[in-house]
Amino acid sequence: MRADFLLRNAGELLTLACGPVPRTGAAMRDLGSVPGGAVAAHHGSIVAVGRERDVVATVELDDDATVVDAKGVLVTPGLIDSHTHAVFARTREREFAMRVEGRSYEEIAESGGGIRSSVRAFREASEDELLEVGRSTLTRMLSYGTTTAEIKSGYGLSTESELKALRVIGKLGEEHAVRVVPTFLGAHEFPDEWRDNRDGYVDHIIEEMIPAVSAAGLARFCDVFCEKGVFSVEQSRRVLEAARAAGMEPKLHADELHPFGAAELAGELRARSADHLVCVSDDGVRALAAAGVTAVLLPGTTLSLGKSAYAPARKLIEEGVPVALATDCNPGSSMTESMQIIMSLASMALRMTPAEALAAATVNAAWACGTEDVVGMLEVGKAADLVVWEVDDHRAIPYHYGVNLVRKVVAGGVVVRDRDETLVV
Amino acid sequence: MRADFLLRNAGELLTLACGPVPRTGAAMRDLGSVPGGAVAAHHGSIVAVGRERDVVATVELDDDATVVDAKGVLVTPGLIDSHTHAVFARTREREFAMRVEGRSYEEIAESGGGIRSSVRAFREASEDELLEVGRSTLTRMLSYGTTTAEIKSGYGLSTESELKALRVIGKLGEEHAVRVVPTFLGAHEFPDEWRDNRDGYVDHIIEEMIPAVSAAGLARFCDVFCEKGVFSVEQSRRVLEAARAAGMEPKLHADELHPFGAAELAGELRARSADHLVCVSDDGVRALAAAGVTAVLLPGTTLSLGKSAYAPARKLIEEGVPVALATDCNPGSSMTESMQIIMSLASMALRMTPAEALAAATVNAAWACGTEDVVGMLEVGKAADLVVWEVDDHRAIPYHYGVNLVRKVVAGGVVVRDRDETLVV
Numbered sequence: 139m140r141a142d143f144l145l146r147n148a149g150e151l152l153t154l155a156c157g158p159v160p161r162t163g164a165a166m167r168d169l170g171s172v173p174g175g176a177v178a179a180h181h182g183s184i185v186a187v188g189r190e191r192d193v194v195a196t197v198e199l200d201d202d203a204t205v206v207d208a209k210g211v212l213v214t215p216g217l218i219d220s221h222t223h224a225v226f227a228r229t230r231e232r233e234f235a236m237r238v239e240g241r242s243y244e245e246i247a248e249s250g251g252g253i254r255s256s257v258r259a260f261r262e263a264s265e266d267e268l269l270e271v272g273r274s275t276l277t278r279m280l281s282y283g284t285t286t287a288e289i290k291s292g293y294g295l296s297t298e299s300e301l302k303a304l305r306v307i308g309k310l311g312e313e314h315a316v317r318v319v320p321t322f323l324g325a326h327e328f329p330d331e332w333r334d335n336r337d338g339y340v341d342h343i344i345e346e347m348i349p350a351v352s353a354a355g356l357a358r359f360c361d362v363f364c365e366k367g368v369f370s371v372e373q374s375r376r377v378l379e380a381a382r383a384a385g386m387e388p389k390l391h392a393d394e395l396h397p398f399g400a401a402e403l404a405g406e407l408r409a410r411s412a413d414h415l416v417c418v419s420d421d422g423v424r425a426l427a428a429a430g431v432t433a434v435l436l437p438g439t440t441l442s443l444g445k446s447a448y449a450p451a452r453k454l455i456e457e458g459v460p461v462a463l464a465t466d467c468n469p470g471s472s473m474t475e476s477m478q479i480i481m482s483l484a485s486m487a488l489r490m491t492p493a494e495a496l497a498a499a500t501v502n503a504a505w506a507c508g509t510e511d512v513v514g515m516l517e518v519g520k521a522a523d524l525v526v527w528e529v530d531d532h533r534a535i536p537y538h539y540g541v542n543l544v545r546k547v548v549a550g551g552v553v554v555r556d557r558d559e560t561l562v563v
Numbered sequence: 564m565r566a567d568f569l570l571r572n573a574g575e576l577l578t579l580a581c582g583p584v585p586r587t588g589a590a591m592r593d594l595g596s597v598p599g600g601a602v603a604a605h606h607g608s609i610v611a612v613g614r615e616r617d618v619v620a621t622v623e624l625d626d627d628a629t630v631v632d633a634k635g636v637l638v639t640p641g642l643i644d645s646h647t648h649a650v651f652a653r654t655r656e657r658e659f660a661m662r663v664e665g666r667s668y669e670e671i672a673e674s675g676g677g678i679r680s681s682v683r684a685f686r687e688a689s690e691d692e693l694l695e696v697g698r699s700t701l702t703r704m705l706s707y708g709t710t711t712a713e714i715k716s717g718y719g720l721s722t723e724s725e726l727k728a729l730r731v732i733g734k735l736g737e738e739h740a741v742r743v744v745p746t747f748l749g750a751h752e753f754p755d756e757w758r759d760n761r762d763g764y765v766d767h768i769i770e771e772m773i774p775a776v777s778a779a780g781l782a783r784f785c786d787v788f789c790e791k792g793v794f795s796v797e798q799s800r801r802v803l804e805a806a807r808a809a810g811m812e813p814k815l816h817a818d819e820l821h822p823f824g825a826a827e828l829a830g831e832l833r834a835r836s837a838d839h840l841v842c843v844s845d846d847g848v849r850a851l852a853a854a855g856v857t858a859v860l861l862p863g864t865t866l867s868l869g870k871s872a873y874a875p876a877r878k879l880i881e882e883g884v885p886v887a888l889a890t891d892c893n894p895g896s897s898m899t900e901s902m903q904i905i906m907s908l909a910s911m912a913l914r915m916t917p918a919e920a921l922a923a924a925t926v927n928a929a930w931a932c933g934t935e936d937v938v939g940m941l942e943v944g945k946a947a948d949l950v951v952w953e954v955d956d957h958r959a960i961p962y963h964y965g966v967n968l969v970r971k972v973v974a975g976g977v978v979v980r981d982r983d984e985t986l987v988v
Contacts, residue, residue, distance in 0.1 A: 231958040235917050238910045238961075278966060441911050442964065446871050479904070479965025485663045486866050492660050533656040536663075539867065540904025540965060541703060 139185050141178040141197040143522055143551035145206045146190050148213035149530045151175025153187060154497060155517035160432055160460035160505035167493040169532065170515075175213065179522035182550035187516050206546065206553060211530050214496065215516050216285025216523035216549065217477040218503035221413050221434050221464035223323075224279075224289045225272045225306050227259035230469045237444065253293075253327050253470055260293035260303070268306045275467065275475055276316045281555050282476040283544040285523040286317040286514075288464075288507040290361055292326030297347050300324050304356035315554040317523075319507040322348070322357035322386060325369050325377045340373045344380040352384035358508055359410060360386035364400035371399045378407055387508065393418045394439075405429040411462070411506045415449045416440060423450070427458045432506045435498070436466040437483035438474055451488035461490070462506040463498040478535060478543060485536035492533040522551040564610050566603040566622040568947055568976035570631045571615050573638035574955045576600025578612060579922060580942035585857055585885035585930040592918040594957065595940075600638065604947035607975035612941050631971065631978060636955050639921065640941050641710025641948035641974065642902040643928035646838050646859050646889035648748075649704075649714045650697045650731050652684035655894045662869065678718075678752050678895055685718035685728070693731045700892065700900055701741045706980050707901040708969040710948040711742040711939075713889075713932040715786055717751030722772050725749050729781035740974040742948075744932040747773070747782035747811060750794050750802045765798045769805040777809035783933055784835060785811040789825035796824045803832055812933065818843040819864075830854040836887070836931045840874045841865060848875070852883045857931040860923070861891040862908035863899055876913035886915070887931040888923040903960060903968060910961035917958040947976040 156170035176190040178197040186196040199205075233251035246252055260268070272289075279287055289310070291303035304320055311318030324347045325340070332339035351357050360381030364374035378388035387410050392400030394414035401422025404412035412418075412426055413434040426433055435449045454461050463480050466472040474480070477499050484495040504514025513521050526546040529535070535543060547555035581595035601615040603622040611621040624630075658676035671677055685693070697714075704712055714735070716728035729745055736743030749772045750765070757764035776782050785806030789799035803813035812835050817825030819839035826847025829837035837843075837851055838859040851858055860874045879886050888905050891897040899905070902924050909920040929939025938946050951971040954960070960968060972980035 229959065229963070231917075231954075231956050231962040234910070234962040235958045238914055238916050240914075282966065438965070441908075444911050444914065446912075473963045474965040476965040483866075485659070486869050489663055489665075489869065491663050492656075529656075531656055533660045534654065537656040537659040538654070538898045540863070540899040540901040541707065542967060 139197045140200060141180050141185055142200045142203045143179040144176065144197070144199055144203060145208060145213060145524060145548065146176040147210060148175040148208040149210035150212050151177070151516070152212070152214045152496065152532060153516040154215055154501045155515040159510045160502045161497050162458045162460045163455060166455060166461065166497045167491060169493055169496060177516055177522060177524060179551035182522055184516060184518050184520050184522050187518065204551070204553060206526065206548065208526050211545065212527040212532055214525050214527070214532065215500045215514055216525055216547065217283045217499050218507065218509070218514055219279060219284045219287040219464050219467065219477055220411070220462050220503040220506035221436060221466055222287050222289050223292060223466070223468035224275045224287060225268055225303055225310070226256055226293055226469050227263040227268065227271065228469065229473060230255065233470070254330065256293045256469060257295055257327070257329060261296070261299050265302060265306055269309060272306060272310045273314060276310060276314045278475040280316055280547055281544065282478055282542055283525040283547055284316060284475070284477050285547065285549045286319070286504070286507070286509055288319040288321055290321040290323040292323030295324065295327060295329035297350055300347055301350060301354065301356070304351060304354070308356055315549040317509065317513065319359070319509060320357045321359040321361050321389060322351045322381070323361040325362040325374070327363065327368060337373070340376055343377055348380050348384050352386065357386050359389045361389040361391065363391040364398065364403060365391060365394060366396045366398050371403050374400065374403060375407070378409070389413065393422060397422070401426050404431045410508060414439070415454070416447060418450065423454060423457050423459060426454070430460070432460045432462050432502060434462045434464050434506050435484070435488060436464055436472065437487050438480050439466045439472040441483060441487070442472045448487045451484070451490050455494065460502050460505065461494070461498050462502040463495065464503065476542070479540060482536040482539035492536050495536055496532050522548060524548040564622045565625060566605050566610055567625045567628045568604040569601065569622070569624055569628060570633060570638060570949060570951070570973065571601045572635060573600040573633040574635040575637050576602070576941070577637070577639045577921065577957060578941040579640055579926045580940040584935045585927045586922050587883045587885045588880060591880060591886065591922045592916060594918055594921060602941055602947060602949060604976040607947055609941060609943050609945050609947050612943065629976070629978060631951065631973065633951050636970065637952040637957055639950050639952070639957065640925045640939055641950055641972065642708045642924050643932065643934070643939055644704060644709045644712040644889050644892065644902055645836070645887050645928040645931040646861060646891055647712050647714050648717060648891070648893035649700045649712060650693055650728055650735070651681055651718055651894050652688040652693065652696065653894065654898060655680065658895070679755065681718045681894060682720055682752070682754060686721070686724050690727060690731055694734060697731060697735045698739065701735060701739045703900040705741055705972055706969065707903055707967055708950040708972055709741060709900070709902050710972065710974045711744070711929070711932070711934055713744040713746055715746040715748040717748030720749065720752060720754035722775055725772055726775060726779065726781065729776060729779070733781055740979040742934065742938065744784070744934060745782045746784040746786050746814060747776045747806070748786040750787040750799070752788065752793060762798070765801055768802055773805050773809050777811065782811050784814045786814040786816060788816040789823065789828060790816065790819055791821045791823050796828050799825065800828060800832070803834070814838065818847060822847070826851050829856045835933060839864070840879070841872060843875065848878060848882050848884060851879070855885070857885045857887050857927060859887045859889050859931050860909070860913060861889055861897065862912050863905050864891045864897040866908060866912070867897045873912045876909070876915050880919065885927050885930065886919070886923050887927040888920065889928065901967070904965060907961040907964035917961050920961055921957050947973060949973040
């Protein structure tokens, strides 16, 4: 077997390739550990993985192969960020400061803040401007270990602007080392021009946007912000059923602010994921478990909004719901590109063990954004997307918080990030 | 006026040099903003600061001067970490995972964890081993923008090992670009050999350790862990009065876990700072305000320990207590070197505005560790310790969380950190 890439001398290689996908319950703690591991790849795909001597015996290494010496540290699959709004026109730090000062949502909106300010700026921005912001966001994600990211539209809220968003997301996927999964989120909010005719906007999404997005083949998933004051359960059901009929799999922003029946809807629709879930009801948890819907938890958003009640991660895991983690990277409520701080919050605030947090940021996140055939585990046939850490124990990732513990990042068998900062002292 | 260093083209220069030190109440929001600012220095000290045209007109730049173009972004004083335990023998991620799993403090201690495990490892470690860990910790601090750090002893808990700690701390201060303030914390915990004779250990600190530390001139401050189950108010008073008599200024770990009267003692002793204060009583807050004791808040510790009740920052500020921030960098309860994540937590969890958080991480932190004559503000005569950020608005520092927004770090007029990661893509 030929190989053009070899990573060797991992102190511990965590393959995550050790059971059915997605991982639930106690299986979330199985990390598929191989001490002294190695990974060989050819043309970006893994051709051998396991103990170094077995891998080396299996492959015939090209003369000009890339060989990475992990020097005895921890190696894991690349991290997967399964819920982001990473294509936006501008950041909103002014509004963040107003929120800290106790200004109300209404005051912030009146002063030109809130999601409507993101929509205004987005509609005015050119594709090139959006591409530039998106590139910079993805490049920072990569440097913190993320090799796959789901990105949602949803700041356009018109057919033209939503298509612009999805074209930018698609272009980023083509040109950037981070693998990108596009999600259509026309039902993110009601735009001003439809504010007095909400069902009319839902009809518009169903009759015009979904067919246009589907015809252009620009989205794998369709998401809806199903929440009190935004899209009702009935409106969400209509959008997601139409999207599924047009070839897009359903996802939901569910029960973030109120127990609203959104998780129950996710179960009914057998959605790929229900995300946020801070206020999910017990019935909602059971519905997710029964239907095998993945809970994508976003603890950075809870922290960033200054709230103290987090999603019930332990209850979800105990009830058998597969749990994934994501940054929710967006300018309004969670401005971060780092899955590492999310894993720290998962252990510190959601009480997920470091092993559960890692499974939730790799194999289960791959499932949550429909990329489980390609990434999230290190096994033959999967992509050679790897993180070489500065530490030798996966428990150090959530423990050693607020800093970047990534040493090298490999995407498709190519070293795309190699931290080599200029150290004057 | 000659200059061998010039930083020019700051979009906004925040000098923090705009009022009495430490900063209290509404004055914590004054950042001394200079649009289009510049800073000139000679032999490490600022010789001119203000609008670029004025600075340039004032100084005569050496031919081989270092000139840094800030390219229109935000420039602030170097960050100051006023409470750390950054010299330790090893990390404790295993124990972190046990705590997440709900194991009790007793179970963790029985399995070889807890502060006693740090003490055992510390006593066994050589000065060279400790120096290596300390260097790596300080170097990471520097890359996240910290140019001054207080470091406590307190993992030795014997005269010999406490002196070893303070020698290592002193050596780090001599050799590293981060300025180091040494604090003696022999009263961090009761070591095993004194566990049945606690007053005897207090006598030992007073009669043997303090004289030895004082004779060697190794500590600027003396700190005590004044807390239920650790050092009583009376024991703390005895230690701190003896330390003051020997030339060390008092600091306290105060009311972290219970309202214990430690803040009241800090007020009585006119300590330099009272730190933690999660459970401080109303009387304690008034005592701090009346005596002008600085409250050093450590929100990373609260998060890292999985707790949801944070120190009452708003009440402290409203009552006129000067507030500083710090990482509490230590292997047991707060493993981070980044003051940026602490500033994020200050805004998100303590409800401090971004401006208050910046003042608390610069000018007030300088005061909290007794370095206000040298650092914390950008004015003539102070050290040229600067951070050049990636952002142009200070509100972005807490807002854009979990990542490193530092572009360049200048310590004493020397560029000691210049982020220039190898970007393959």
